[in-house]
Amino acid sequence: MLILDIAIRFLKELFRLKISLVVLLAMPAFMGFMFAFAFGSAGLDEAETYTIGIINNDEGIGDGLAAYLRSDPILLNNLPFNETTLDKGFAADFIDILNTTIYQTDEEKSEKRIFSVLEYDDQEIGQQAVEERQIDALVVFPENYSNTTLSAFNNAFFFQNSIYIHNLSYLPYWSYNGPPFPINENSEILIIGDEGYSRYQIAKIILDKIFSIFNEQIKALNYAGGNLGFSLAPITLEEYSIFDIIFPGILVFAVLMQAGMMAAFLVAEFAETKTIARVRLSLIKPYEYIAGVTIYAFVISFIQLSILMVLAIVALGFNPAGNVIEAMIVLMLTIVFTTALGFLLAGVFKSSDTAGQSAGFLMTPLAFMSGAFMEAPTITILPKVFPTASGLNRDFVLWDILPSTHAVNALRSILLYEFSILDVWADVLFVIIPSLVLLFFSMIFYTKRRFRGDIPN
Amino acid sequence: MQTLSELTDIAIEVTNLTKTFGKGEQKVEAVKGISLTVKKGEIFGFLGPNGAGKTTSLRMIVGLLLPDEGKVTIFGMDPKDGKNSKTLKKLLGIIPQEISLYEELTVEENLWFMANAYRIQKESAANRINNLITKMGLDSKRKSLVKNLSGGLKRRVNVIMGLVHDPVLVLCDEPTPGLDPQSRVVVWEFIQNLPKEGKTVILTTHFMEEADRLSDRVAIIDHGEILVLNTPKKLKASIGEGDLLEFDLADDSEEHLQKMADLLKGFTTSKGLTVEDAYISEGRMVMRALNVIPNLAQILNRIEEHGAVVDNMAIRNTTLEDVFINLTGRALRN
Numbered sequence A: 001m002l003i004l005d006i007a008i009r010f011l012k013e014l015f016r017l018k019i020s021l022v023v024l025l026a027m028p029a030f031m032g033f034m035f036a037f038a039f040g041s042a043g044l045d046e047a048e049t050y051t052i053g054i055i056n057n058d059e060g061i062g063d064g065l066a067a068y069l070r071s072d073p074i075l076l077n078n079l080p081f082n083e084t085t086l087d088k089g090f091a092a093d094f095i096d097i098l099n100t101t102i103y104q105t106d107e108e109k110s111e112k113r114i115f116s117v118l119e120y121d122d123q124e125i126g127q128q129a130v131e132e133r134q135i136d137a138l139v140v141f142p143e144n145y146s147n148t149t150l151s152a153f154n155n156a157f158f159f160q161n162s163i164y165i166h167n168l169s170y171l172p173y174w175s176y177n178g179p180p181f182p183i184n185e186n187s188e189i190l191i192i193g194d195e196g197y198s199r200y201q202i203a204k205i206i207l208d209k210i211f212s213i214f215n216e217q218i219k220a221l222n223y224a225g226g227n228l229g230f231s232l233a234p235i236t237l238e239e240y241s242i243f244d245i246i247f248p249g250i251l252v253f254a255v256l257m258q259a260g261m262m263a264a265f266l267v268a269e270f271a272e273t274k275t276i277a278r279v280r281l282s283l284i285k286p287y288e289y290i291a292g293v294t295i296y297a298f299v300i301s302f303i304q305l306s307i308l309m310v311l312a313i314v315a316l317g318f319n320p321a322g323n324v325i326e327a328m329i330v331l332m333l334t335i336v337f338t339t340a341l342g343f344l345l346a347g348v349f350k351s352s353d354t355a356g357q358s359a360g361f362l363m364t365p366l367a368f369m370s371g372a373f374m375e376a377p378t379i380t381i382l383p384k385v386f387p388t389a390s391g392l393n394r395d396f397v398l399w400d401i402l403p404s405t406h407a408v409n410a411l412r413s414i415l416l417y418e419f420s421i422l423d424v425w426a427d428v429l430f431v432i433i434p435s436l437v438l439l440f441f442s443m444i445f446y447t448k449r450r451f452r453g454d455i456p457n
Numbered sequence B: 001m002q003t004l005s006e007l008t009d010i011a012i013e014v015t016n017l018t019k020t021f022g023k024g025e026q027k028v029e030a031v032k033g034i035s036l037t038v039k040k041g042e043i044f045g046f047l048g049p050n051g052a053g054k055t056t057s058l059r060m061i062v063g064l065l066l067p068d069e070g071k072v073t074i075f076g077m078d079p080k081d082g083k084n085s086k087t088l089k090k091l092l093g094i095i096p097q098e099i100s101l102y103e104e105l106t107v108e109e110n111l112w113f114m115a116n117a118y119r120i121q122k123e124s125a126a127n128r129i130n131n132l133i134t135k136m137g138l139d140s141k142r143k144s145l146v147k148n149l150s151g152g153l154k155r156r157v158n159v160i161m162g163l164v165h166d167p168v169l170v171l172c173d174e175p176t177p178g179l180d181p182q183s184r185v186v187v188w189e190f191i192q193n194l195p196k197e198g199k200t201v202i203l204t205t206h207f208m209e210e211a212d213r214l215s216d217r218v219a220i221i222d223h224g225e226i227l228v229l230n231t232p233k234k235l236k237a238s239i240g241e242g243d244l245l246e247f248d249l250a251d252d253s254e255e256h257l258q259k260m261a262d263l264l265k266g267f268t269t270s271k272g273l274t275v276e277d278a279y280i281s282e283g284r285m286v287m288r289a290l291n292v293i294p295n296l297a298q299i300l301n302r303i304e305e306h307g308a309v310v311d312n313m314a315i316r317n318t319t320l321e322d323v324f325i326n327l328t329g330r331a332l333r334n
């Protein structure tokens, strides 16, 4: 097939050029290490207080069970919670934890709280507050949160002792005879926010960390009594690297940079080897040539992104929460955008060096505009219209016209917040549709410039 | 069905082809309305100095440049008509002036890419490629990367790149500049044999020996215009009869050579011989006159009186270079 012959020709040329090969392999490694060094060790250096909204739907510990525990002080004293929890439920305990957790700093004991908590009765109002950025995130405790927590105790107890709490009996002086403890109860705490908003991203990381500490403590259950949450130590900032937040942006940056390499190769055919004349005079049609080059760009990008992904996971401590394959699919769609840019550059520049260098100059600001490294300034075009992964509507901002912005958002949602590619459908559409439109026009432009009319000497 | 051109034996017809580059100060009238016909099976030479408009003309003929004015007809077909495009692409083959090859591919891979680009069936492509490689003496290099070849070998590959699809019409733009003598002979023989395979060739060159040896007819082109068009033999005869006498002078500065040429031009000896012409060519002074030998002493005397020291002297045949100088007053090389 002619299209494949063209793709293979480009790939052969690239793989035989030792310098390109070094660039191809070393660039992701270099970018990964550079960003890991720049952002990884820095951590969160500003002790910000994040405002979070809470919807507490927790129905608490069932009345029967609560009454029984109150009547059985021996058991209650051996469980890691007290009568307040029986009254208000575990979510309330947890909210206290959030309210009181402070930052740990090296020099002196900081009094700075990590969260400022606002409770809402109505989830709609809470979501509106997120959309308006009055709060950084909205945490929704489900109705069965307390039961889930009790079930976690019970399951942990069973795991250690091969018997559920409510089956304990025949002790010399005590046996359980209340209503059954919950088992295998599941629920999920929802953290709602705009995945593209940096304050949400950081608040989310810290919340996740606190939840995981909490869950660990349940598993390592002891019978000391008191309130479980109070054993949570102040949070040290250094524990939170923002490399994770940055990494989806690095992936998109790597995809964007591919445009330079592609343009350089295309321009070389035109300006350096001058073989474009042979291509034009042959039976190769412009669309076949373009399709071949596009396949080439996909193959190269796939290799590069795989290297970057594996390297980040294996060597740089990136811990993808979500599906890496779905993330790769989003990246492959983003390459359509890069390819379109590559053809535009190749239609403009007259030497492969300037094409490559200019691409470098153009792609870096483009990555910044896309929010790849830090949040770009908000310039709202349409307020509260764009659906995010967690179902909120955020503002459609200027940078949303760039497919790469949506690629960064979709990747963050998938890789960091465990959403599926279907949850970020809106971002995916905004990656692919404008890219295809741009690709269409850039192909026409490229064809006009390089396949029609004069070929200068 | 036979087309008109098959009946008329005309491969290419060009009328009033014109091309101007740039605007204002930078305006270059590269080709100024040239007209010519190329017959089937001939080697048609375009001879002219650098910048004469040879490449521009060739590129307009194959369609890589759009003419400002004028018309090209190839085997009776109009290249501007989209429905002829595929047929014409298969008929045309180019040998570009600049080496245009994929440096990171081997010789064979380069040729195979072209075979695929013309959708040639595998078996016949393999035959054709082997054949071309052998003819160019590249058998031992077929698996070498082009970037590792010497300039001469690259040129040889450059020549056959455009011939993989066995075109009937070969447009060959300065195939031998900077070539070692051995490669030059290989390329010349190759081109010379193309008409035997039924091909028609247009050859551009600024190298008069090349035009003379290879072409059936030659158009001498300068400043975008065709000055004369004829067989090399007739062109050489056109500048007049007589012998050419070539002097190597000890002082070969242009000034000195010109001074001596001026002394001789129109000089009449006591035996009634008049020097028809005298000029500089390739660093020598050249004069033309009938029956030179009996008058040689007087001629020598004439220039030696004015300080010329003659290192060497020879009688030679007229070349196309002499024709060009006769037409333009300039040498081809400049």
Ligand SMILES: Nc1ncnc2c1ncn2[C@@H]1O[C@H](COP(=O)(O)OP(=O)(O)O)[C@@H](O)[C@H]1O
Pocket: A455, A456, A457, B021, B022, B028, B029, B030, B048, B049, B050, B051, B052, B053, B054, B055, B056, B057
């Ligand atoms: N793409 C171009 N842009 C501007 N000037 C050009 C271009 N191509 C050729 N020329 C000019 O046109 C003239 C003819 O060039 P060319 O056809 O290459 O001559 P030749 O092949 O006989 O050496 C030259 O003066 C050259 O500088």
Ligand SMILES: [Mg+2]
Pocket: B051, B054, B055, B056, B097, B173, B174
């Ligand atoms: Mg030329």
